[in-house]
Amino acid sequence: MPDMKTYDFGSGRTDPASFPVAELAAAAQQGIEEVGTDFVNYPGELGHLGLREIMAMRETKREGIEVSPDHLTLTNGSFQGVTMVAEALMERPGEIIVTEELTYSGTIGAYKRMGAQLVGVPIDDDGMRIDALDRTLGELARRGTPPRFVYTLATYQNPTGSVMPRPRRFELLEVARKHRVVVVEDNCYGDVHFEGPVQPALYALDDSPDVVYLCSLSKIFGPGVRLGYVLARPPMMERLLDRRYDGGNSLLAAAVCAAYFRDRLWDHIEFRNALLKEKRDAVFAAFEKYGDGLCSWTRPVGGLFIWVGFPPVANRQVLREQLAERQVLHAPGSSFHVHGQDVPFLRLAFGFIDREDVEEGVRLLVECVRAAVADSAAIAASESESVTMASVV
Amino acid sequence: MPDMKTYDFGSGRTDPASFPVAELAAAAQQGIEEVGTDFVNYPGELGHLGLREIMAMRETKREGIEVSPDHLTLTNGSFQGVTMVAEALMERPGEIIVTEELTYSGTIGAYKRMGAQLVGVPIDDDGMRIDALDRTLGELARRGTPPRFVYTLATYQNPTGSVMPRPRRFELLEVARKHRVVVVEDNCYGDVHFEGPVQPALYALDDSPDVVYLCSLSKIFGPGVRLGYVLARPPMMERLLDRRYDGGNSLLAAAVCAAYFRDRLWDHIEFRNALLKEKRDAVFAAFEKYGDGLCSWTRPVGGLFIWVGFPPVANRQVLREQLAERQVLHAPGSSFHVHGQDVPFLRLAFGFIDREDVEEGVRLLVECVRAAVADSAAIAASESESVTMASVV
Numbered sequence: 001m002p003d004m005k006t007y008d009f010g011s012g013r014t015d016p017a018s019f020p021v022a023e024l025a026a027a028a029q030q031g032i033e034e035v036g037t038d039f040v041n042y043p044g045e046l047g048h049l050g051l052r053e054i055m056a057m058r059e060t061k062r063e064g065i066e067v068s069p070d071h072l073t074l075t076n077g078s079f080q081g082v083t084m085v086a087e088a089l090m091e092r093p094g095e096i097i098v099t100e101e102l103t104y105s106g107t108i109g110a111y112k113r114m115g116a117q118l119v120g121v122p123i124d125d126d127g128m129r130i131d132a133l134d135r136t137l138g139e140l141a142r143r144g145t146p147p148r149f150v151y152t153l154a155t156y157q158n159p160t161g162s163v164m165p166r167p168r169r170f171e172l173l174e175v176a177r178k179h180r181v182v183v184v185e186d187n188c189y190g191d192v193h194f195e196g197p198v199q200p201a202l203y204a205l206d207d208s209p210d211v212v213y214l215c216s217l218s219k220i221f222g223p224g225v226r227l228g229y230v231l232a233r234p235p236m237m238e239r240l241l242d243r244r245y246d247g248g249n250s251l252l253a254a255a256v257c258a259a260y261f262r263d264r265l266w267d268h269i270e271f272r273n274a275l276l277k278e279k280r281d282a283v284f285a286a287f288e289k290y291g292d293g294l295c296s297w298t299r300p301v302g303g304l305f306i307w308v309g310f311p312p313v314a315n316r317q318v319l320r321e322q323l324a325e326r327q328v329l330h331a332p333g334s335s336f337h338v339h340g341q342d343v344p345f346l347r348l349a350f351g352f353i354d355r356e357d358v359e360e361g362v363r364l365l366v367e368c369v370r371a372a373v374a375d376s377a378a379i380a381a382s383e384s385e386s387v388t389m390a391s392v393v
Numbered sequence: 394m395p396d397m398k399t400y401d402f403g404s405g406r407t408d409p410a411s412f413p414v415a416e417l418a419a420a421a422q423q424g425i426e427e428v429g430t431d432f433v434n435y436p437g438e439l440g441h442l443g444l445r446e447i448m449a450m451r452e453t454k455r456e457g458i459e460v461s462p463d464h465l466t467l468t469n470g471s472f473q474g475v476t477m478v479a480e481a482l483m484e485r486p487g488e489i490i491v492t493e494e495l496t497y498s499g500t501i502g503a504y505k506r507m508g509a510q511l512v513g514v515p516i517d518d519d520g521m522r523i524d525a526l527d528r529t530l531g532e533l534a535r536r537g538t539p540p541r542f543v544y545t546l547a548t549y550q551n552p553t554g555s556v557m558p559r560p561r562r563f564e565l566l567e568v569a570r571k572h573r574v575v576v577v578e579d580n581c582y583g584d585v586h587f588e589g590p591v592q593p594a595l596y597a598l599d600d601s602p603d604v605v606y607l608c609s610l611s612k613i614f615g616p617g618v619r620l621g622y623v624l625a626r627p628p629m630m631e632r633l634l635d636r637r638y639d640g641g642n643s644l645l646a647a648a649v650c651a652a653y654f655r656d657r658l659w660d661h662i663e664f665r666n667a668l669l670k671e672k673r674d675a676v677f678a679a680f681e682k683y684g685d686g687l688c689s690w691t692r693p694v695g696g697l698f699i700w701v702g703f704p705p706v707a708n709r710q711v712l713r714e715q716l717a718e719r720q721v722l723h724a725p726g727s728s729f730h731v732h733g734q735d736v737p738f739l740r741l742a743f744g745f746i747d748r749e750d751v752e753e754g755v756r757l758l759v760e761c762v763r764a765a766v767a768d769s770a771a772i773a774a775s776e777s778e779s780v781t782m783a784s785v786v
């Protein structure tokens with residue numbers, strides 16, 4: 001039944017076929033023996049030292065700065081870090097957090113449920129626009145409602161895939177300093193890099209305790225292990241840990257992963273990135289073949305996502321129905337807009353889908369877009385939506 | 394240097410010598426292979442099905458009720474559950490949570506940092522006093538500040554070791570129903586049981602969604618694995634998960650523990666309880682030999698703690714100094730009082746210390762108490778403190 005086939009461009013997961021099950025199982029033996037009877041102790045609020053050392057070396061090597069394992073706390077994925085900073089820095093419901101106008105749907109949902117008010121800053125191909133950030137922070141200060149922090153996905157932005165260039169990073173840090181606002185940098189896609197120079201982390205460009213850095217093993221390994229980390233310099237780290245209540249991160253998960261990664265972190269990353277790059281390139285090729293003139297698509301140099309634009313006239317409901325019928329899983333653009341605006345985009349994640357299914361998946365997607373555009377009911381809606389498109393990209 | 398020896402009665406940990414390192418390492422291989430490439434998926438908000446099934450069977454067998462794995466979410470120890478319920482049920486800072494007047498220091502600290510106001514209910518040898526609970530809830534309702542929930546350690550209470558008898562459990566549930574208050578039952582010491590009948594969980598006596606149950610692998614296995622769980626019936630479970638932000642509990646830790654426990658949960662528990670009971674009995678014997686007439690001590694039928702009373706006249710500072718000098722690690726009574734009152738008690742945890750060191754540790758402790766009582770400076774303080782003692786036990 002070929003019509004039952006699923007094309008899973010849904011969530012940001014890594015390549016399943018290459019997950020090193022046997023190697024991880026072998027490492028588990030070693031990792032567990034190394035912890036030994038220490039399993040009867042609590043992991044401590046920073047967590048397993050061995051994995052912290054490996055992740056500190058990861059940061060040191062990528063960023064060229066000295067990162068201490070004492071400034072690193074292991075978390076349940078980077079997402080526990082996303083919420084930990086809000087819990088630590090927010091004082092009461094209704095306070096403001098500034099983000100890119102388009103940002104990770106999980107972050108939007110969690111911050112809103114925690115009672116924060118999100119203020120989105122317009123973005124362009126290079127990420128958050130600094131002039132707009134400066135204006136926003138100035139306006140919020142004048143109103144007497146300065147934000148608790150700026151949350152940014154400066155590298156391999158989710159959902160757009162953009163990377164903020166180095167000069168703009170300095171400008172961002174300068175504007176944040178000027179307005180005395182903490183910057184929280186979510187670099188969860190760090191090291192999922194395919195070509196060209198790697199842009200430095202904000203954390204590496206500013207040694208102030210007011211820059212907090214989040215990273216993860218989810219994107220270089222797998223989200224199932226639930227391992228991520230927060231980097232923060234004193235006294236910020238103490239402030240974050242004061243709002244950490246889970247008794248620390250699993251020694252078991254961390255020790256097993258430390259044993260696995262100890263001697264092969266970069267080999268592991270290099271091997272997986274090559275596979276991911278192939279899939280990404282297959283998405284590009286398929287869009288060039290089928291989508292040209294109808295769709296737009298970003299060309300990210302890293303991360304797991306491509307942000308696909310379609311004509312604003314497209315009937316959203318028809319598009320949703322067609323994509324569901326053809327089992328083309330994706331994330332709708334509106335879920336990444338801070339106010340849920342129905343932007344004429346959708347996000348494709350290319351890490352999980354079989355390499356062989358990419359072309360057909362994209363072909364079907366384009367077909368769905370074409371059907372949605374053709375739908376006559378769409379025409380009436382077109383004027384208001386074209387404004388929307390211009391305002392978000 | 395015998396004077397450098399440490400007597401570690403400090404925190405509630407299990408017996409290290411009997412931790413099954415080799416068996417866990419062997420199980421890891423199996424558990425990891427079972428998950429296989431599913432590590433590239435998120436664990437889901439409930440977590441690894443295999444471990445949920447084993448834990449649901451654990452509850453079903455102990456409590457004699459049907460527990461569904463769908464009403465169970467895995468957490469980083471039971472402590473993530475402790476805070477998850479507060480995050481889900483509290484609406485704003487300053488709201489009230491009712492607890493036993495003496496309760497787990499970690500809970501007190503976390504709830505206070507989360508902005509809750511704690512109201513303590515007096516306890517006796519059978520746990521929380523229901524007449525006092527009824528009065529407290531009535532008074533809070535009259536003031537227009539009903540509590541968000543009642544948090545109770547009804548079984549193997551921390552720090553006192555008491556177990557609430559079955560009839561009183563029904564009374565507690567009735568009073569909670571009458572005042573329409575949610576009950577959160579922390580049964581993290583569940584199955585660490587040494588003799589006599591097991592009292593039923595509140596969760597098993599009331600099928601209302603307003604009874605939430607917390608449990609753990611920390612006390613039957615080791616806190617280093619960071620695995621616990623919350624049981625809640627709909628719609629309470631949805632309400633709790635709505636405030637869960639960590640992307641779920643580690644598949645890696647859970648799968649490994651599921652493979653370990655699958656065929657030996659009860660053998661594991663029985664074997665460890667026998668070792669713990671020996672240590673507990675050694676503490677009893679040592680107090681009978683050295684402490685009679687000077688100290689009081691509880692005789693818990695389960696859990697990991699003994700609550701040791703000393704004469705209120707004892708000079709606390711001298712006691713602290715003497716215990717520190719002799720390296721008798723313990724938890725001071727004041728850390729378990731909701732308002733930090735300096736009650737003339739301390740808590741001994743007997744799970745971690747070597748069986749051979751118990752007698753000498755208790756002998757030294759009694760010596761320290763004797764020195765603190767003998768200290769002349771203590772006499773002036775005695776009057777006010779004797780009032781304190783009467784009010785908390």
